[in-house]
Amino acid sequence: MNGGKVRCSINGSDANATKSESDLALIPRDICSCGQHFDTIGHPQRCYAFVRCENIDDTVYPSGISCPSEKCRNSITGECSTNCSQAVCGETVPSGFCTTPVPMLPTVAPSQHIQCSGNSTLQYSGNVQIVCVLNQTAFSSINVTFETTTQSNLIAQIASNRTVKMVDTSGKIDVRISSKIVTVELLNASCIDSGLYVVAVDLESEIAIAQGQLIIQTKPDKPILQVPFHTVENKNTTITCTGNTGNPAGSLQILIKRLNVSDTITLNISSDSVQVIQKPEICSHEETVTIDEMLTPDWNLTTIKCKAVNQETITEEDDGIYYTSEESQIVLIEENYCSTGEEYKYHPKSCYHFVRCLTNDMVSNKCAHPLCFFNATVTCSNCNEVPCPEP
Missing domain, CATH: 2.60.40.10 (Immunoglobulins)
Structure with a gap:
């Protein structure tokens, strides 16, 4: 079928009445076998199109998409650019996404001279x-x-x-x-x-x-840690850390310290949770680590931070604070927090917020600045009148 033609014509008409004709350019079914949602790769048959990997019902499928007018795809990155030279369009796109190579510098055989x-x-x-x-x-x-x-x-x-x-x-x-x-x-x-x-x-x-x-x-930058403000025990929570790990590429670590435990531990991170975007023009490797964790009660009041590690460029003289995110504390809301019957309750992480108890859920809301949560009937009031409970 690859290279065949598809014609569209009015039913019952002859060939001369064909309205449009297009060549078939098939994409290998497994081209996204190791891809993630919205990853891109050069189209193996068309210079002016690229392939986007899309997650549908937990399966990643390839989808061919045309580049904007007067732009052509890059065979490795899949991105569209104005370079439509024969050198670019003639490049062979790897048949498997998993084995898509990182662009390599040209090499020559060793010389005796x-x-x-x-x-x-x-x-x-x-x-x-x-x-x-x-x-x-x-x-x-x-x-x-x-x-x-x-x-x-x-x-x-x-x-x-x-x-x-x-x-x-x-x-x-x-x-x-x-x-x-x-x-x-x-x-x-x-x-x-x-x-x-x-x-x-x-x-x-x-x-x-x-x-x-x-x-x-290059040395890493200070990473950014994102922990959801509203965290409920025994429910999945997504925690992300993003940062430039330097060049050559380093890595990101997630460090946690439990309440009443003296040691700080490093969370194990699977390769599926890590995405790296290489930016050779600025000698950086932007890494994002995503952790989807069910926060059991023992996570309550755990402190968490993210650290960039690079054995090639960070020395003992460097202050680690420049490569460590701001620390965050996980304050869990009890699973049965709304069982008391009130519609509004204070949020254990902030006096400026409150919890609204719905039929099958609880959500956090914020008082208008500069008010604080007061009680179940007068939700927000002057902060001087509000006792702020410690977590």
Whole structure:
């Protein structure tokens, strides 16, 4: 069926009366087998469309969607952009969502004539070098280029007499040669300098190529923890933490401390609960951890916080407070809190809120600022008149 045609015509008419015709472009049924709700992937048959994975009755199905006018899909991310070049449209989309590769930098086979060393540095921490060593002094020419998954830029050309011509005139990069050593030095390197520095040596008999990868490291940001204000015991509650874990990617941890327990423990997080969005343009990995937990009575008055961990970029000298969310306390409302018969009751977490007891549920409401909950008949009043019970 793939590649077939679908025609629409008036019933009983001949072929010449066909109103419209379209080619069939089938999507593999399992292309979303490891996808989540609203994940996207490039359409395997159409450059101007993408596939969205949609959760229907706990099963993820693929759905083909057209890009906006004059835009084409990216084969890996599935996002639509204005780049509709043959290079983009000709890329092969992986048949399985699970095995969709992260875009890789180009690589070359090791050369016996030249070797380059990679390097890594924290963003804006000063100068950094990529050093390449030749095994001979004679050559016809050398080209030095900077390559990423999206670009390839010539930086400098070195003539046989060792004269260096800088093509990149930004002032951020310096290329020099001494004896058998080619040095590429970046001044106060930033995220946009992360990539491969490729040195191609013309030996007349062959072109010898080597590359050194520069990794720009970044520290995590302070994560944001979201705990619902209204939490009822023995009911599922969704807790989320979101934060940039730095580059290379770190991870997020959920830390809890029970009431009357001295130790802080780290919750186990399954891989299904973690989503990471890579943002290479700013050297960040934005991670979101989602925990769907039934809060039993022993969770009452538990303190909870979220911490970004990165063994590559966080040092012992760093203050952990910069990588730890604000602490929150879980104050549970008893399951039978509404069994006393009142329609309105104070909220155990805040004097500015109250609980309204409905037939089959209880909901939280907030008094108008700056009033506080008073009692079951006069719900909100002056805060000076209200005794605020401790949780």
